[in-house]
């Protein structure tokens with residue numbers, strides 16, 4: 629959950645996605661054309677999440693990666709072809725598992741309503757329903773629908789647009805600047821010494837790139853605001869985390885999000901804004917039959 633928690637602070641502080649292009653998304657876009665679409669997606673998602681508790685975080689990340697590259701248009705779901713290397717094959721994809729699950733959920737929708745419900749909407753709804761499952765009786769945020777799917781997905785755009793935690797700080801600042809963010813005055817991180825010692829024991833060697841560590845210690849699979857608690861203990865794993873404490877406005881937001889109620893409220897607001905970034909609507913794009921290939 630940490631990458632989203634990080635993005636949330638940036639969005640609140642810098643008002644990233646204030647200028648939504650999501651004007652023509654609607655509540656219940658499929659009311660007439662596929663009345664059960666949202667219920668089918670919810671059921672299918674919950675069934676999968678019940679047997680794989682890592683899916684909520686995976687779907688959230690996938691939705692976020694989709695929205696930050698070309699807008700929320702399911703471009704992240706397309707496979708590479710002989711002529712094109714897709715976003716999926718960018719480095720950040722390595723932790724973006726769960727594509728096959730989205731494909732399966734889409735297939736269930738297709739059985740009932742062929743060629744009606746877009747992959748972009750399936751992903752936006754599945755992310756919401758996966759995270760809400762077990763946390764809340766009601767959905768944690770509203771997902772407007774009516775997105776359409778792009779016919780394009782390019783690895784170069786993923787590499788250029790995604791604020792990857794593997795980027796050095798210069799690159800990270802540039803990523804946000806490209807989204808209209810003005811990031812200043814960020815200084816070197818100070819990692820909690822106890823935590824740093826612990827992390828060193830986890831790595832087998834300096835070139836070890838296969839060991840996984842939990843990025844939100846103690847709460848890795850739970851949707852909550854624990855990220856901000858650990859951040860305040862200087863346990864933000866990346867420079868990009870530590871940087872949040874070095875700017876007064878972002879530090880104030882971190883303090884605010886230590887309150888659970890504020891966290892859920894702000895998270896919902898930011899997700900609704902993010903889900904509207906650069907969407908295709910009306911006659912733009914298409915309704916993909918299978919999420920991994922254009923029609």
Ligand SMILES: *[C@@H]1O[C@H](CO)[C@@H](O)[C@H](O)[C@H]1NC(C)=O
Pocket residue numbers: 654655656657658659
């Ligand atoms: C779909 O139905 C819901 C609930 O009745 C309503 O709030 C929404 O406006 C409807 N949307 C459309 C596009 O008809």
Ligand SMILES: *[C@@H]1O[C@H](CO)[C@@H](O)[C@H](O)[C@H]1NC(C)=O
Pocket residue numbers: 664667668671
């Ligand atoms: C979703 O699951 C509920 C509970 O199992 C069931 O009653 C309902 O019919 C399902 N809806 C759809 C559209 O599959």
Ligand SMILES: *[C@@H]1O[C@H](CO)[C@@H](O)[C@H](O)[C@H]1NC(C)=O
Pocket residue numbers: 709710711
């Ligand atoms: C790849 O490009 C070739 C030559 O332009 C074209 O004939 C072929 O249909 C393309 N394949 C795909 C999968 O787009």
Ligand SMILES: *[C@@H]1O[C@H](CO)[C@@H](O)[C@H](O)[C@H]1NC(C)=O
Pocket residue numbers: 716717718719721722724725727
């Ligand atoms: C991720 O990208 C690598 C190459 O960078 C590729 O080998 C791998 O198949 C991709 N994984 C997925 C799930 O698309």
Ligand SMILES: *[C@@H]1O[C@H](CO)[C@@H](O)[C@H](O)[C@H]1NC(C)=O
Pocket residue numbers: 705707727728731920
């Ligand atoms: C396309 O991607 C899906 C996952 O979304 C994967 O299961 C499948 O093997 C890929 N197909 C091809 C032809 O690469």
Ligand SMILES: *[C@@H]1O[C@H](CO)[C@@H](O)[C@H](O)[C@H]1NC(C)=O
Pocket residue numbers: 796797798799
């Ligand atoms: C950061 O990464 C970029 C791209 O890899 C590179 O061009 C730049 O020199 C790096 N900057 C620093 C300060 O290491």
Ligand SMILES: *[C@@H]1O[C@H](CO)[C@@H](O)[C@H](O)[C@H]1NC(C)=O
Pocket residue numbers: 642810811812813875876877878
């Ligand atoms: C925090 O960052 C914002 C956005 O870059 C900037 O406008 C503000 O001046 C910074 N605040 C401080 C105290 O550095």
Ligand SMILES: *[C@@H]1O[C@H](CO)[C@@H](O)[C@H](O)[C@H]1NC(C)=O
Pocket residue numbers: 722835837
């Ligand atoms: C890990 O390091 C090896 C050797 O440097 C490299 O070949 C491989 O691509 C790296 N894997 C990842 C996931 O970065």
Ligand SMILES: *[C@@H]1O[C@H](CO)[C@@H](O)[C@H](O)[C@H]1NC(C)=O
Pocket residue numbers: 820821822823860861862
């Ligand atoms: C470092 O982490 C420990 C808990 O693991 C905490 O008690 C301590 O306050 C932290 N130190 C700093 C400087 O944040």
